[in-house]
Amino acid sequence: MTQPLHARFAARAVKNPMIMEKEHQLTDSKHHVLVAATGSVAAIKLVLIVKALLTYDGVDVQVILTDPARNFVETEALTSLGVKVYTNADDWTCWNGLDSPITHIELRRWAHLLLIAPLSANTMAKVASGICDNLLTSLVRAWALHKPILLAPAMNTMMWTNPITQEHMETIGRIYKNTEIILPIEKVLACGDIGMGGMAEWRNIVSKVAEHLRLEHKKVVPNAVKNIENQDEEESSGTDNEESNYDDNDDQDSKGQDSETDEAAPSYIDVTPKASSLPSSNSSSILEPPTSQPSSTKKASAKFVAPSVHSEQLAQYQSPHQPGLSSVRAPPKPSHEENQYLDLIRYVMQYGRSRPDRTGTGTRSVFAPPQLRFSLRNQTLPLLTTKRVFLRGVLEELLWFIRGDTDANHLTEKGIHIWDGNGSREFLDLLGLHHRRAGDLGPVYGFQWRHFGAEYVGCDADYTGKGVDQLAKVIHTLKTNPYDRRIIMSAWNPLAMPEMALPPCHIFCQFYVNEPSKLGGKPELSCMMYQRSADMGLGVPFNIASYSVLTHMVAYMCGYEATEFIHVMGDCHIYNDHFEALQTQLVRTPKAFPTLSFRRDASDIGKIDQFGIEDFIIEGYEPWGPIKMKMSV
Structure with missing residues (x-):
C-alpha cells in the first residue's frame, strides 16, 4: 500500500514544507485545479465551470462542496465527468492512525490553484477570521501562501456593500497575497433585489483560471464536456433566468452554517442608484495621485493593474483603499490596441x-x-x-x-x-x-x-x-x-x-x-x-x-x-x-x-x-x- 503524502513528509522530517509541496507537484505534469462552492444559488453554475476547465489541456479538477452548496449542485453531474467530489464528511473520516491521510492537507498538497466560486459572505467572514470548522475553511487556513487563490463572491447587495465586507476582503488580501478577487456584477438577484452582488459571469471566472495557469485548449474535447453553451442556455431557461428574478449569479443561499439569506430584505425592487463597489470609510478620491500614498500602499496596490499596453498609464490611478487585492488583472496578451478599451x-x-x-x-x-x-x-x-x-x-x-x-x-x-x-x-x-x-x-x-x-x-x-x-x-x-x-x-x-x-x-x-x-x-x-x-x-x-x-x-x-x-x-x-x-x-x-x-x-x-x-x-x-x-x- 502506498504511503500517503502526509506520512511520507512527516517521516522525512524536512524543515521547509514549501519545498516539500513544490517537489511533489513537479512530479506531475498536470495542472491541478481545486474548485470549491459555498452556499449560494450561483453554485448551479459550478458544473459549467468544471466542464469548461476540462476543455483545457493537462487540467485535473477536484471539487469541494460545503453542506449548503450541495443543495444547488448534483454530485453525480460532477462525478460523471471523472471529477472527485469532497464534502465535509470526507475530512478525518479515514483516520485510523498516524499513517492515515488528512483530507484538507492532502488537497492542499495536491492543488496548484484554489478557486472558490461562489464565495458566500459567511465563508468569506470565516476565512478572514481564520475559522476552520469545515473541510473548505480548514483547507484555506492550511493553504500554502505561495499558491494562488481565486475568489468569486456572491451575496445580497446589502451584504456586498456592508463595510465589514471590505474589511474581510482586505484581511484576506493581506494574508493571502496571491489572492485575486473576481468582482461580482450588478443584476437582478434571486431574492428580487437589483444591485451588486451577483457572481461574475462563469466564462470570465474560467478565463481567470486559464490566465493564472497559462492554459491552452485541448485539440480534442471529450464528449462529456461538449455543448457547454447549450447547457448554459437550458439552465438559464429555468429558475436561473433573470426574467423570473432568479439569477444564476446571486446570493440566495440555502439554510445552513455556510448559507446567506436575505429574509430581512425589503420586498420591493429598489431602483435607486446602487453602490457600485465596496464601501470605504475614506472619502478621498480613488484617483488620488500616487505621490500621496505611503510607499507600502504603492507596493500593495501595484498588483491591481492589468499588464497590457495600457498598464503604465493606469498605474498612476491606483486605488489607495484596497491594498493586497488584485481583482481586475487581465490575462497577458499581445499588444492588440483593443486591449486598451477592454x-x-x-x-x-x-x-x-x-x-x-x-x-x-x-x-x-x-x-x-x-x-x-x-x-x-x-x-x-x-x-x-x-x-x-x-x-x-x-x-x-x-x-x-x-x-x-x-x-x-x-x-x-x-x-x-x-x-x-x-x-x-x-x-x-x-x-x-x-x-x-x-x-x-x-x-x-x-x-x-x-x-x-x-x-x-x-x-x-x-x-x-x-x-x-x-x-x-x-x-x-x-x-x-x-x-x-x-x-x-x-x-x-x-x-x-x-x-x-x-x-x-x-x-x-x-x-x-x-x-x-x-x-x-x-x-x-x-x-x-x-x-x-x-x-x-x-x-x-x-x-x-x-x-x-x-x-x-x-x-x-x-x-x-x-x-x-x-x-x-x-x-x-x-x-x-x-x-x-x-x-x-x-x-x-x-x-x-x-x-x-x-x-x-x-x-x-x-x-x-x-x-x-x-x-x-x-x-x-x-x-x-x-x-x-x-x-x-
Missing part, C-alpha cells in the same frame, strides 16, 4: 464610483482616465472586434454630421435608430421644445461643424453661407498651413445649448500634421478628440470608429496619410444595466482590425460632404458576435 472597462468596473445620472439608469464612473491611442497607418480602421460594431450606423451618422443635417428622421428612414429617442415628440416636449417637430434635434453636432454661430430656426431651413463652416476651414488650413496649432473643430456652443435635444458628448477635435516619416511619403495626419461624457458600452466603440473614419476622410481629401486617433475622455462611465453584457465582452480575445479604403479618387469626390455610403470599402472585419445593450435616453 482594460479601461475593467478599470471602471473596479474603481469607478456609483453616480446618479440624467437618464435615471445610474452609472459607475471615473474621471479623466488615461487616453486611448489607435494607429491608423496602413489604412487601419480601429473597429472593435470583441463585439460587432454597427458599421453602417457609424458611417451614415458621420455623413449626416458632415452634411450639417439635424433631422433624425433622415437617419430613421435608412434604418438607423440611434437618435430616435432624443428626437421623439415625448422627449422634445419634456425639454420644453414644443415648437419643434418630431425628429428636429436642434443645432447639434453637424450644425455646429458646418454653421457655428448661425441662428437656428429649424432643421428644414437653408443655412448655406451662414455661420462658420469649421470642417471646411479645417481642411483648408491643413492644406495651406498644416503646422498651425489651431486646427480645431468644436461642437460645444453654450449659446445654442438650450435649443439642443442633447448637448454634444464628443465636443471637439484637433488635427495635427507631421512630416512624412519616409522619403517620398505623405504628410501624416493625427486627430485627438475630447469627449466630456463617454458611455463605455455603447457610445465609445461608435465614437472610436467614427472619428477614425473622419480622420481617414480628411487625410484623403488633403492628400495625407491618416496616422493616429487619440481618444481623451472626461466622465468615463458604464451604465448599471450594461455590466453583464460587458462581462461577456471581456472574456473575448480581440481580432485583427479591418482596413478602410475609398472607391473614388478624392478629385472625383470634390468636397468632403460629397462622400456617399458607397464610397467606403471595409475589408477584413471579422468580429465576434453582437452584444445587446440598452440605450439610456
Whole structure:
C-alpha cells in the first residue's frame, strides 16, 4: 500500500514544507485545479465551470462542496465527468492512525490553484477570521501562501456593500497575497433585489483560471464536456433566468452554517442608484495621485493593474483603499490596441464610483482616465472586434454630421435608430421644445461643424453661407498651413445649448500634421478628440470608429496619410444595466482590425460632404458576435 503524502513528509522530517509541496507537484505534469462552492444559488453554475476547465489541456479538477452548496449542485453531474467530489464528511473520516491521510492537507498538497466560486459572505467572514470548522475553511487556513487563490463572491447587495465586507476582503488580501478577487456584477438577484452582488459571469471566472495557469485548449474535447453553451442556455431557461428574478449569479443561499439569506430584505425592487463597489470609510478620491500614498500602499496596490499596453498609464490611478487585492488583472496578451478599451472597462468596473445620472439608469464612473491611442497607418480602421460594431450606423451618422443635417428622421428612414429617442415628440416636449417637430434635434453636432454661430430656426431651413463652416476651414488650413496649432473643430456652443435635444458628448477635435516619416511619403495626419461624457458600452466603440473614419476622410481629401486617433475622455462611465453584457465582452480575445479604403479618387469626390455610403470599402472585419445593450435616453 502506498504511503500517503502526509506520512511520507512527516517521516522525512524536512524543515521547509514549501519545498516539500513544490517537489511533489513537479512530479506531475498536470495542472491541478481545486474548485470549491459555498452556499449560494450561483453554485448551479459550478458544473459549467468544471466542464469548461476540462476543455483545457493537462487540467485535473477536484471539487469541494460545503453542506449548503450541495443543495444547488448534483454530485453525480460532477462525478460523471471523472471529477472527485469532497464534502465535509470526507475530512478525518479515514483516520485510523498516524499513517492515515488528512483530507484538507492532502488537497492542499495536491492543488496548484484554489478557486472558490461562489464565495458566500459567511465563508468569506470565516476565512478572514481564520475559522476552520469545515473541510473548505480548514483547507484555506492550511493553504500554502505561495499558491494562488481565486475568489468569486456572491451575496445580497446589502451584504456586498456592508463595510465589514471590505474589511474581510482586505484581511484576506493581506494574508493571502496571491489572492485575486473576481468582482461580482450588478443584476437582478434571486431574492428580487437589483444591485451588486451577483457572481461574475462563469466564462470570465474560467478565463481567470486559464490566465493564472497559462492554459491552452485541448485539440480534442471529450464528449462529456461538449455543448457547454447549450447547457448554459437550458439552465438559464429555468429558475436561473433573470426574467423570473432568479439569477444564476446571486446570493440566495440555502439554510445552513455556510448559507446567506436575505429574509430581512425589503420586498420591493429598489431602483435607486446602487453602490457600485465596496464601501470605504475614506472619502478621498480613488484617483488620488500616487505621490500621496505611503510607499507600502504603492507596493500593495501595484498588483491591481492589468499588464497590457495600457498598464503604465493606469498605474498612476491606483486605488489607495484596497491594498493586497488584485481583482481586475487581465490575462497577458499581445499588444492588440483593443486591449486598451477592454482594460479601461475593467478599470471602471473596479474603481469607478456609483453616480446618479440624467437618464435615471445610474452609472459607475471615473474621471479623466488615461487616453486611448489607435494607429491608423496602413489604412487601419480601429473597429472593435470583441463585439460587432454597427458599421453602417457609424458611417451614415458621420455623413449626416458632415452634411450639417439635424433631422433624425433622415437617419430613421435608412434604418438607423440611434437618435430616435432624443428626437421623439415625448422627449422634445419634456425639454420644453414644443415648437419643434418630431425628429428636429436642434443645432447639434453637424450644425455646429458646418454653421457655428448661425441662428437656428429649424432643421428644414437653408443655412448655406451662414455661420462658420469649421470642417471646411479645417481642411483648408491643413492644406495651406498644416503646422498651425489651431486646427480645431468644436461642437460645444453654450449659446445654442438650450435649443439642443442633447448637448454634444464628443465636443471637439484637433488635427495635427507631421512630416512624412519616409522619403517620398505623405504628410501624416493625427486627430485627438475630447469627449466630456463617454458611455463605455455603447457610445465609445461608435465614437472610436467614427472619428477614425473622419480622420481617414480628411487625410484623403488633403492628400495625407491618416496616422493616429487619440481618444481623451472626461466622465468615463458604464451604465448599471450594461455590466453583464460587458462581462461577456471581456472574456473575448480581440481580432485583427479591418482596413478602410475609398472607391473614388478624392478629385472625383470634390468636397468632403460629397462622400456617399458607397464610397467606403471595409475589408477584413471579422468580429465576434453582437452584444445587446440598452440605450439610456
